Amino acid sequence: MTTGTDPERSRGRPRSPESHRAILAATREVLDEVGYVRLTVEGVATRAGVGKSTVYRWWPSKSALVLEAVGSALAAPPRPTGDVRADIRAVLANIVEDLRGPLAVTLLALGSDALHDAPAAAEPVDLLQADRGAVQDMIEDAGRRGDLPADVDADLLLDVCVGTLLYRLLCRRPTEDVVDRLVDLVVEGRIPRTGPETEPT
Amino acid sequence: MTTGTDPERSRGRPRSPESHRAILAATREVLDEVGYVRLTVEGVATRAGVGKSTVYRWWPSKSALVLEAVGSALAAPPRPTGDVRADIRAVLANIVEDLRGPLAVTLLALGSDALHDAPAAAEPVDLLQADRGAVQDMIEDAGRRGDLPADVDADLLLDVCVGTLLYRLLCRRPTEDVVDRLVDLVVEGRIPRTGPETEPT
Amino acid sequence: MTTGTDPERSRGRPRSPESHRAILAATREVLDEVGYVRLTVEGVATRAGVGKSTVYRWWPSKSALVLEAVGSALAAPPRPTGDVRADIRAVLANIVEDLRGPLAVTLLALGSDALHDAPAAAEPVDLLQADRGAVQDMIEDAGRRGDLPADVDADLLLDVCVGTLLYRLLCRRPTEDVVDRLVDLVVEGRIPRTGPETEPT
Amino acid sequence: MTTGTDPERSRGRPRSPESHRAILAATREVLDEVGYVRLTVEGVATRAGVGKSTVYRWWPSKSALVLEAVGSALAAPPRPTGDVRADIRAVLANIVEDLRGPLAVTLLALGSDALHDAPAAAEPVDLLQADRGAVQDMIEDAGRRGDLPADVDADLLLDVCVGTLLYRLLCRRPTEDVVDRLVDLVVEGRIPRTGPETEPT
């Protein structure tokens, strides 16, 4: 199947895929090291071995660049198995994984930066939820199957999970066993307790 | 013989309380209007009718200034009544109230900015929880009274509430009836549903 | 084989000659109007229609900028004619001309500023003497020709002339007929007198 | 009529002479160490063990303070002896002595600073010539006695001497034997030569 060369797109020298990748990689590294506010486009370009104008040719601003760099590093959404506990667990584990490193912080910076520009507003925070629709379907399926209430509010349920994880990461509180207890809470209504550990049902 | 006035403290011209207040007020206004990243110290100083050096005399940086300005505008913690549902509701209503306006966004910007400085890190996010200790005590009291499990994890329970609200505000999803349903979830284990509205017990 | 273009030098956008010239011109204007101490780099940049960073990209400091601006406005050295009186007269007339306007004052400010930095020290005062070597040669030639003593101290002789003019300008005393009388003094040993005017020999 | 103590003037605490002296001394020290432009009133006050307001109570500005500090350290004018060579020598030696240290540079800074304020303009440069009138009288006396031309231009003659010394000091050229040769030039019309040394007449 030849996706081939779009006659409109392929005039002149084509975009260099190496540069593109190098820029995104450099962005992620710099983000790791100094954070969003101290990241400079010039620094990224230098580290990528690229001219600053090449960055600006493909991304309109620092925030757009960072947004794509962060998005491109997110974990792939898991495939649903039909076991609602396991599926939600997998989604949350993904999020925890994603939010390690600089991503949580960066998302917040992006979000707060964007919230004062009506247009760009929703984008960053939705990154964590590229697969939100799929997850909601999965939850609603569970409702139909009877594993959850039939009219479960998948939207809020998901926000409880994601919000709690994001907030704990932001406050630097531990998140290891929180995933399980969140699942217990939102799937079975089990109020979180301290103590040995949540026992399996 | 009580000297009263501390000889160490009263040398030189005393700090002008009007300037101090005017600066914090101006900071809040500018924050409202243009947001954290577009706020400038010079702009704040001008609006407060104050020299830039007066701002820097008392706050070491833009972020410290904003942090205090935001903190000084938070709602006062409610007094516990003994009814766990009502108490948690009151705390969450306070948070929702605080996060209207620019505070949610600003907290995120501050938080993300700070997370790359080990020392200043925890401050901003803890602002929302100046009264966290009191609320935890309140929850644990409820555990002792039997309104909640005796070994309830007050820490996580609180994070579920705060995190969810913060996240929904950040994503611009509605928060009006979420407070009630969160209380239902964390106090009674009621899984959130769509539908007419949560009926009273 | 002449490569011509130095591969090291010609990377990136070349320096804009208009900006460079505009900055020097603006510096001279501002100097004229408000003097050295009240000259502001930002003011110069604004008048030149240039960003402040462009000024600082090419001159490390206000004093370096002013030094070059002043230097670039000095009169070109006159061509020696062989008549020692006429030649010295021409040199001194040049100096008087240069020191009109803000240059005398500026040189002093620069000089006094610089004298506390060992490295930059000599520069400003030497500005007046970019052509000092040539003038000394001229004087020594006159010595060899017999128009002046054979072992004339050209150095001191020149300092007498320049120093006297600079000092009188600084004290705001008139300098119109001083040039002639200085020449009388240093070429013919005629002690300066008040009175109608120096008669021609 | 008892002038005695003016009832208007002598209420309250009298001016502290120690502070006054300490401020002038500190000014001279700081001037020596860092020069005029880098001298700060606050630094002077601190070194003098004095509040900044005490400085500003008695001197209207940094330049006025420095002017007085510099003036108060000048050498006392010599007494005329009747020997014109010796008298001029003594005056010039005084000037050379005064201009060692930071004074030459400071005078220039003050002068250049002042030249853009019409009122304060002439003061600094005239410092060197507090005794100018006396010296002019002395030169004119020599004219009347026949040691110099009867209509000698004392004004210009003095400027030649002072200007030359000031300029050489500013350029950091040696001044040791220049005094003698200047006297030779302006008293006897002897054009300066290099060589063994000026022989006595």
Place this chain on the structure above:
DNA sequence: GTCTAAACGAGACGGTACGTCTCGTCTTACT
């Protein structure tokens, strides 16, 4: 021996300029 008013130290104040930094755009020469 008070009384009292000016001078004092300390240092906060409103300003202003500094020199540095980053943004996002523009302009070259090279490939």
Place this chain on the structure above:
DNA sequence: AGTAAGACGAGACGTACCGTCTCGTTTAGAC
């Protein structure tokens, strides 16, 4: 045509002094 280099206009950063202004504390002469 796309790129690396890097100059450009703009404007905020945080620092340093300026000269003014309050404070509370001496301190010496007037009463």
